[in-house]
Amino acid sequence: MAIMRLCPNSYLSVTHKITGLQNNLKLFHFTPRPPPLFSSIFTHSVADNDAVTSQVEVSSSNPSTKHNDPPFSGLDETMTGFLFGKKKATEVAHAVWKNVVRKGDLVVDATCGNGYDTLAMLRLIADDSRRGRVFAMDLQKDALESTSSLLDRSLTADERGLVELYAMCHTKMEDLVPKGAAVRLVAFNLGYLPGGDKKIKTESETTLLALEAAKRMLARGGLISILAYVGHSGGREEFEKVELFAAELAADNWVCSKLQMLNRPSAPVLVLISKK
Amino acid sequence: MAIMRLCPNSYLSVTHKITGLQNNLKLFHFTPRPPPLFSSIFTHSVADNDAVTSQVEVSSSNPSTKHNDPPFSGLDETMTGFLFGKKKATEVAHAVWKNVVRKGDLVVDATCGNGYDTLAMLRLIADDSRRGRVFAMDLQKDALESTSSLLDRSLTADERGLVELYAMCHTKMEDLVPKGAAVRLVAFNLGYLPGGDKKIKTESETTLLALEAAKRMLARGGLISILAYVGHSGGREEFEKVELFAAELAADNWVCSKLQMLNRPSAPVLVLISKK
Numbered sequence: 001m002a003i004m005r006l007c008p009n010s011y012l013s014v015t016h017k018i019t020g021l022q023n024n025l026k027l028f029h030f031t032p033r034p035p036p037l038f039s040s041i042f043t044h045s046v047a048d049n050d051a052v053t054s055q056v057e058v059s060s061s062n063p064s065t066k067h068n069d070p071p072f073s074g075l076d077e078t079m080t081g082f083l084f085g086k087k088k089a090t091e092v093a094h095a096v097w098k099n100v101v102r103k104g105d106l107v108v109d110a111t112c113g114n115g116y117d118t119l120a121m122l123r124l125i126a127d128d129s130r131r132g133r134v135f136a137m138d139l140q141k142d143a144l145e146s147t148s149s150l151l152d153r154s155l156t157a158d159e160r161g162l163v164e165l166y167a168m169c170h171t172k173m174e175d176l177v178p179k180g181a182a183v184r185l186v187a188f189n190l191g192y193l194p195g196g197d198k199k200i201k202t203e204s205e206t207t208l209l210a211l212e213a214a215k216r217m218l219a220r221g222g223l224i225s226i227l228a229y230v231g232h233s234g235g236r237e238e239f240e241k242v243e244l245f246a247a248e249l250a251a252d253n254w255v256c257s258k259l260q261m262l263n264r265p266s267a268p269v270l271v272l273i274s275k276k
Numbered sequence: 277m278a279i280m281r282l283c284p285n286s287y288l289s290v291t292h293k294i295t296g297l298q299n300n301l302k303l304f305h306f307t308p309r310p311p312p313l314f315s316s317i318f319t320h321s322v323a324d325n326d327a328v329t330s331q332v333e334v335s336s337s338n339p340s341t342k343h344n345d346p347p348f349s350g351l352d353e354t355m356t357g358f359l360f361g362k363k364k365a366t367e368v369a370h371a372v373w374k375n376v377v378r379k380g381d382l383v384v385d386a387t388c389g390n391g392y393d394t395l396a397m398l399r400l401i402a403d404d405s406r407r408g409r410v411f412a413m414d415l416q417k418d419a420l421e422s423t424s425s426l427l428d429r430s431l432t433a434d435e436r437g438l439v440e441l442y443a444m445c446h447t448k449m450e451d452l453v454p455k456g457a458a459v460r461l462v463a464f465n466l467g468y469l470p471g472g473d474k475k476i477k478t479e480s481e482t483t484l485l486a487l488e489a490a491k492r493m494l495a496r497g498g499l500i501s502i503l504a505y506v507g508h509s510g511g512r513e514e515f516e517k518v519e520l521f522a523a524e525l526a527a528d529n530w531v532c533s534k535l536q537m538l539n540r541p542s543a544p545v546l547v548l549i550s551k552k
Contacts, residue, residue, distance in 0.1 A: 074350065074351070074352050075350070075351035075352045075355050075356070076350050076351045076352065076371075076374075076375050077375075079351050079355060079372070079375075080351070080372065080375040080376065082533070083372065083499070083531060083533060083548050083550050084497070084531055084550045084552060085531040085550070085552060095352075096355070096356065096359065098352075099352050099355075099356040100356065221360070223359070243538060246538040246539060247538045247539050247541075248539070249539050250539070251539050251540050254539060255359060255360055255361040255537070255539070256537065256538035256539040257358070257359060257535060257536060257537050257538060258535075258536055258538055259533060259534075259535050260533060260534055260536070261531070261532065261533050262519060262522040262523045262532040262533060262534055262547070263522060263523050263524070263525050263526070263527050263530060263531070263532040264527050265523075271538070272359050274359050274360045274361070276360060276361060
């Protein structure tokens with residue numbers, strides 16, 4: 001959620017500090033420094049003064065005890081719950097991701113919002129190899145702070161180090177990932193930031209550009225997951241454009257489907273685009 | 277599949293005999309005798325000469341060894357396979373049913389076609405209690421013969437005894453089930469009989485009447501499962517009417533959803549209607 005209509009070229013850096021279970025978001029500042037893990041990726045298209053970094057200074061007393069969210073449920077439980085009105089579409093999305101993403105994968109949260117998707121993705125990719133990465137982005141400061149806070153509360157320092165947060169437009173997501181790297185999942189949660197300013201929301205034009213970027217980046221066997229909210233102004237039009245984007249993908253290489261409520265017209269629609 | 281447009285009031289009885297793994301479909305004849313297990317249900321609306329029975333004479337040498345079809349897969353495997361083009365919508369439907377139906381339940385196959393749904397349902401309800409029943413119906417003789425043959429090849433005599441096959445219109449399904457009995461699942465596989473005469477197919481008018489009947493019969497926690505084929509003449513119109521039927525159900529008591537391919541416009545659509 002919460003990508004502003006106009007995507008500026010300036011990226012914002014988030015530097016923060018964890019003390020015990022407290023999240024102390026210390027500083028937002030512009031910086032010419034790229035993320036330490038993927039510095040090479042900034043050489044091809046992002047100017048130095050646009051680069052972003054996410055740094056974590058850790059002084060947690062016991063970071064290994066931070067697993068305070070429940071493990072993923074499977075699709076049997078989640079999908080059946082959804083069909084009987086007991087689970088949300090976002091939970092179905094997470095259960096689908098669980099079947100696609102593997103430890104050590106590179107994944108992208110195109111709209112980190114309050115961070116629940118980012119956290120869910122981290123759970124799927126994190127292991128001792130530390131190869132996995134979640135590239136998560138949003139344009140709203142509130143969204144980044146909220147995500148950062150959730151991650152700090154929920155993750156060990158090692159896990160937290162596998163998430164890179166960017167204040168940027170998701171149309172630029174290709175700038176973050178090393179060229180040729182296999183991206184297993186790109187997730188979109190469209191609309192506005194829950195609890196935030198409802199006037200600031202994703203818009204069809206940039207969403208479609210971001211979907212084109214996601215399509216170029218995705219590995220075979222990968223998934224683009226879009227949760228489209230249709231109840232707010234412009235939401236249905238955006239969903240219909242996403243639907244059209246999916247409908248036009250060649251069936252030889254792509255499988256595009258949607259899971260949609262029929263008697264709750266304002267319920268979000270889950271669009272899933274898989275690369276064969 | 278394969279309910280003719282006009283639903284006659286005459287029902288056809290199927291009597292057959294199993295010898296080893298062979299299916300010998302011996303006789304189709306009209307009979308005044310109701311099914312032995314639910315004879316009382318025929319007193320309220322079905323004339324004696326309309327009643328139907330399905331009798332099995334068994335001389336199988338080793339009926340306990342007939343489990344030659346694989347067990348059900350879960351939704352994690354099936355749904356993910358569907359999303360990547362490796363599983364069919366009908367397999368997703370079966371995996372959904374597995375999470376809804378319990379041993380000993382009463383279930384209805386409204387369009388038995390070649391019998392794969394009937395067999396899948398039997399697997400879900402059969403246990404030593406012998407309380408469960410599958411009421412399966414079709415109007416086409418070819419469909420009933422095909423279903424009967426599949427069941428005879430695949431089931432033990434005890435299991436086969438839990439399936440009742442009827443040559444009747446699914447608009448009359450309420451006549452089969454004892455009044456007040458809890459029906460957990462009513463499944464529709466719309467369109468024409470695969471391998472049969474494509475001119476004989478389900479039609480919107482009777483499908484909607486059958487859905488109304490299914491709605492009246494369904495237990496809380498039960499499911500109406502409709503696989504709508506949209507690639508043949510009239511198929512899309514029928515699907516749209518089913519969709520409208522679902523969309524108009526009160527959200528307080530019903531959860532209606534659909535799983536639909538976006539870039540394969542003629543792929544079947546799975547509509548799932550759950551009673552809270």
